[in-house]
Amino acid sequence: MRENIEQRACELAVYIIETHATVRAAARHFGVSKSTVHKDLSERLPHWNRALYLQVKAVMEQNKAERHIRGGMATRRKYRGD
Numbered sequence: 058m059r060e061n062i063e064q065r066a067c068e069l070a071v072y073i074i075e076t077h078a079t080v081r082a083a084a085r086h087f088g089v090s091k092s093t094v095h096k097d098l099s100e101r102l103p104h105w106n107r108a109l110y111l112q113v114k115a116v117m118e119q120n121k122a123e124r125h126i127r128g129g130m131a132t133r134r135k136y137r138g139d
Contacts, residue, residue, distance in 0.1 A: 062097065062101060063101070063105050065087070065089075065097060066097035066098065066101050066102045066105065066106075067102070067105070067106060067109060068087070069083055069087060069094055069097055069098060069113075070098060070102055070106075070109045070110070070112070070113040071109070072086065072087070073098070073113050073116055073117070074109075074112050074113055074116055077116055077119075077120070079120050079124075080094045080095055080098075080117065080120070098110070098113055098114075098117065099114075099117075
């Protein structure tokens with residue numbers, strides 16, 4: 058996947074937009090690190106596809122705003138044994 062970074066960045070963006078996945082989930086799905094996903098989407102993608110970048114940025118900001126809720130739910134499951 059290293060050969061075409063532009064293609065990887067676009068595929069990552071489309072995956073996140075369609076599934077509303079987190080950066081961590083997208084990294085797991087594509088077999089790359091979350092640092093790579095974040096760098097591809099926040100630094101590289103704006104130069105290649107601005108419209109796609111704006112869409113994925115909105116999803117990533119929504120995920121960031123909701124992460125405290127997901128963390129609380131995970132802690133609750135951990136201690137409840139669900």
